[in-house]
Each structure stands twice: as structure tokens, then as C-alpha cells.
Amino acid sequence: MDNIAGQNQGGRLAVNITVVILVLLWLLPTIGLFVSSFRDRDQISNSGWWQAPFAVDLNFRARVAADGMREEGGVFILEGNVFDDPALVQNFPDGEGVVAAYGTRAVAPDEFTAGEVSELRGGGTITVERDGRYRVESPEEISRGPTLYFEARTPPKFTLANYRTVLFADGMDRAFINTLTVTIPATIIPILIAAFAAYALAWMDFPGRGLLIAAVVGLLVVPLQLALVPLLKLHTDVGIGQSFFGIWLAHTGFGLPLAVYLLRNYMVGLPRDIIESAKVDGATDFQIFVRIILPLSFPALASFAIFQFLWTWNDLLVAKVFLPSGAESQVMTVKIADDLLGSRGGDWGILATAAFVSIAVPLLVFFTMQRYLVRGLLAGSVK
Amino acid sequence: MSPILQGIVTIIIGVGGCVGYFYASNLILDKVIFPARGAHIGRNINRANKVRPWLFLFPAIFALSLYLVYPVIGSFYRSLFDRSGMGFIGLGNYFDLMREGTFRTAVFNNLLWVLFVPALATFLGLLVAQLTDRLSWGNIAKSLIFMPMAISFVGASLIWKFVYSANPDIGILNSMRDFFGMAPVDPVQIPFWNNFFLMFILVWIQTGFAMVILSAALRGIPEETIEAAIIDGANPFQVFFSIKVPQIMGTIVVVWTTITILVLKVFDIVYTMTGGNFGTHILPSYMMTYMFRDDGRATAVAFVIMILVLPVMVWNIRQARKEMR
Incomplete structure (x- = not known):
């Protein structure tokens, strides 16, 4: 809409300036963290990060x-x-x-x-x-x-010392691996389960289908908090207890409503002709699903994978409850919130570095796969 | 077994198990139970097709019931019992909560969060979506404002701890106060207003989400309506408020409710920034103070959150059903 009348030069300038201010407001805090993570401890406590390039x-x-x-x-x-x-x-x-x-x-x-x-x-x-x-x-x-x-x-001094401390002395390397260990299975497992269910909800006719879809929409908003106590008890009763296996199951369960909802919304929009001609040619539902629906749904699968990845990587609540609290199974968010903020509370360089280590991977995923993320968001919101 | 190896094995078992289950169950259905041959071929095919959807749905329904439906009932049931889980005390936990000052503060703060965060995030999202629409560098601006979506609540809290720090050499806010000769203050310790400083962190994260959705909605508005308004002499503000906003009202409501739901779940920010001190508790963080200590109370708080979410849930379901018709 470039041709809107009544837009004068002054208006354009005002718009530009407003957007610049907003972008700076959104960007500066993160830049501050990034710059601080490379600064010397003494320098951090004696001058703000915005003065980092100066003596x-x-x-x-x-x-x-x-x-x-x-x-x-x-x-x-x-x-x-x-x-x-x-x-x-x-x-x-x-x-x-x-x-x-x-x-x-x-x-x-x-x-x-x-x-x-x-x-x-x-x-x-x-x-x-x-x-x-x-x-x-x-x-x-x-x-x-x-x-x-x-x-x-x-003179301004930039160092990697904080990264060395965080990664090799403070146990953040272990926490990083733990986060990865939690995240990957918790991202992959729900996809398949949800994809089959989404196909049934989108392309198979059976009584109660509408009710099931409504139930999935309802479950989308059930607060996680409700699940903590009963499920932890259930896990303890069946012998899983607080463990990686338990947290994979929990994340799978919690991620399913969004996965089913998102994938169904996408699959329902696939062209009917392809599926029907495949049926006429004698393909079974299983074949249709594996050969046609799955490859065509790749964008939606990618969207959900990114969501689930970001969500499990960034999660603090589920990890606090479903993983044991010892250092050998702490994920990064727990490590920062429960350990570093207490023991290193005043050491801003260490905190900044730890935070940056924990957000680096999501940021990378975000900037490389933004397209899928946006698409997923648009498909996932009930319009 | 090391957790990494355990993870790989789980992926293989999980994925293999899923594929194996779907393949094998379909095979058994088609070849063994209702074989598509013999005297009853037609009837068998029909029956197989009636059963098949449930084969496809079973794992998802099982996991959903176990991990989301059962907890709603289980939590409510548990909240009727005392700390040990043995003594039935009816609604005792709820009455105890009502009497507690911190609980009332948490409810009050939570209402503030529910009012303020979705409103401001949606408003800012709409503003950015509209302003960047015609900018040449609009996509870069959007991408940067969208970025906090990828950052964990804990990471975001740390980022803002730097901004809010009372030390003028670390916190940029206090450095500005210092510049104008004012004494440093700790924003998270100012009674009442500290809540808003915490809320802003979530606004900072969620504005990008609102912006992405509303931006797409703005693009979807039929151009003729806007052109007609301009020809009729509407100024840009009138075009925006009287033509565009009414047309995307549905999407605005969706964004609003989605953020509202999120607000009722997020405990990380309060937990990391203040630990609930200085009168900043909200229900999710308040619940965590009872977690592992008194399951009866913890589940009672969780169920209060559920009650707060309920209206949005009902509304969502009704919207979805309307959509399918």
C-alpha cells in the first residue's frame, strides 16, 4: 500500500523515527547482555556496557x-x-x-x-x-x-574469560548437554503421534470427529500447573520418577494439542483431488498418509518442530518439576535461575555469559527458520 | 547409561515404535481381522474403515488423556486433601488460601497482569505492524522486534535484570537517572509499580507474536475498502481506526486471548526477577512456593488458575466450532 494519499514527507519521517525507537528499545537490552558477556569483571562494575568501547x-x-x-x-x-x-x-x-x-x-x-x-x-x-x-x-x-x-x-578490554569460566568451571557445559538431551527427543516424538491423529481428524470420517477437535482446542489452553502434581505422582508410582524419560513423556503430552491442532489445520487445506485420486487408485489410508500427506505437510511439520524446540529448550517449569534437582541433570534454565543467580548473583559478567550461552541456540534457530515459525503462528491462531 | 545414549535410544524406540504401531495395526486390521477377501469382502472393508480412524487417533488420545485430561481431575481431587494426602478436608485448602494475604496479593497481581500485558502487547504489536507495513526496512524491523520470542523467560529476565539494575554503572535506567542527578532506585522494589516493570518483560517478549499475526491480518484487508475511504477523504488515522481495525477485530481478539492464556501460565519471570518478594507474586509463582512442600495447596492454586482460564477455553472452543461449520 505505497500509494496511500495524504502521506506527506513529515509523516514518513515520523514513522521512521518511531520505528527506529521501538526497534532500539527491543534490541538494546539484548545487545547489552551480549556486550557485557565479553567484558572484564572490573570493567563491568565500573562502567555501563554502553561505555564499553571507551577507557x-x-x-x-x-x-x-x-x-x-x-x-x-x-x-x-x-x-x-x-x-x-x-x-x-x-x-x-x-x-x-x-x-x-x-x-x-x-x-x-x-x-x-x-x-x-x-x-x-x-x-x-x-x-x-x-x-x-x-x-x-x-x-x-x-x-x-x-x-x-x-x-x-x-583501555577497553574484551575477553573470553567469562565464557571459559561459564563453560568449563561453572558446569554450564553439562547443563547445555542436558538441555539438548531433553529437547531433541521431546521435539521428535510428538510429531509422529500428532501427524497420524491430525490426518484422521482432517481426512477420515467418523462419528465424534467434531467433538474431538473441540477437545483438542480446549486442551490447548489447559494450564501446565495442573499437570505437575498428579503426573509427578503417577511417574513416581510407575517407577519413572524424576528422570529424563519422565520429562520426554511430559513434554510430549504437553506439546500434543498444539501439534495436532496445527497439523490438522494444515492438512485440511491440502487439495482433495490428490487424496481422492490416490484412493481411487487403491491406496490405503496408511499409504496415503506416508506417501502423500507427510511430504506435503513438511512446512507444518517444520513449524511445529520449531515451536516445540523453542518451548522445550526455554522451559523452566517442567524441568524443575520432572527432572531431579542435582547438578548432573540440571538444564540451563534451571542452572541459571536456581544456581547461578544465587551463587553468582553479583557477578554480572558470568550471568550475562550464561544467559547468552542459553539463548544462542534458540536465536540461531529463530533467525534461520523464521519463515516456518511465522507460517506456523499464522496457522495456529484460530482466525 | 548416559543420558545422551538414553536419548538416542528413546528417539529410535519412540519413532520406530510409532511407525511400527501404525504399520502393524493397519496390517492386522486389513489382513487378519477384516480381510478384504472372501464372502464378506464389502462388509469387511466398511468395518475396517470404521475402525481405522481410532487406530490413527489412539496414541494421541491416550497421551492427551493421560497428560492433560487426567491432571485436571487429578489435581482437583488432590486439592481436596490435606498436606499428607490422607485426610479429606473438602474445600479446606481453598478457604485457607482465601485467608492468606499473599494469595490475595497474587490474585490481584495476576488480574493486573491479565489486564495489562495482553492490552499493551496487542497495542504495540498492532502499532508496529501498521508502521512497518510501508517501510522499506520494515521486514528487518519486524524481525528484530520478533526476536525476543526465541528467548527463554529466564534469559529475558536476566537481560532485563541488567536494564533494571540499581547500580548506575550496570542498569541503563539508573544511569539515566544518575545523569539527571537523581538517586538510583531499584525498579523491582518499588511497591505496586514493580509489577509493571516485571510485566513489561513479558510485553517485550509477546509484542513480536502480536505483530506477526496482526501484520498478516492487515495485509489481508481488501484494498478496495481502503482506497474507497481515501477517496472519500479519510485521513490516515481515520483509515486506520475506522476501516482497518474493525476489519481485523476478530484477529485482534484471538491475539488478545492467546496472550491472556500465556500470562496465566508464566511463572519464570517473577521467579527469576524477585522470587515473589516485594509483593510481586502471581498465581503460577505462588503455586511453586507450595510445590514439593504441600501438594494440597499447590493443586488448589493450580485449580484456581484453571478456573481463571476456563472462560477463555470455552470461548476458544465455540470459535473453533463456528469455524468448522
């Missing part, structure tokens, strides 16, 4: 060694460079940096600006220059070098 002022501590002391006209002098401290080699690999401010107390690391002369508590003075050179002057012999605190510009 940050971070606080450091340097020990002044007392062994380089010399005496000049009754004054004891200690000189050196804060960036030479071996403990800082990680942050300043080439031994250079810019000191913005310094202090002699941990509570006030930015008490004095660089170049300013300040009094030491034990008597004497100290100066730290912008390039990190310091000079301590004391009337008495210095037995123990003072500890310096300083604030230095640090």
Missing part, C-alpha cells in the same frame, strides 16, 4: 618497595613507578598507564589528583605523577614502603 577509570593498588631507598641531605627518598608493580602486570602489560588520581587509604583511592603532593601518615610526603612515577620523601628511614592506591585509565 574506564579503574582503581588499583600498588606496593612501594622500600629497598630502593637512598639518602639526600638528611632526607630519605624512595622513587619508582606504580606500574612496575608485578601484581599489575596483567592490567598494564607494557608497564605504562595514566594515573588520574591517587590516595594512600583504601577508602579514598582518588583523594589527590596526580602530581599533587600529599602528607603521609607516618610523616613525610608523597607525589605520584601522571605517568605513574612516585617519589616518597621522609625525614626518617623508611622501613616499610607505603601502599598506594590509584585510579588509572584502562
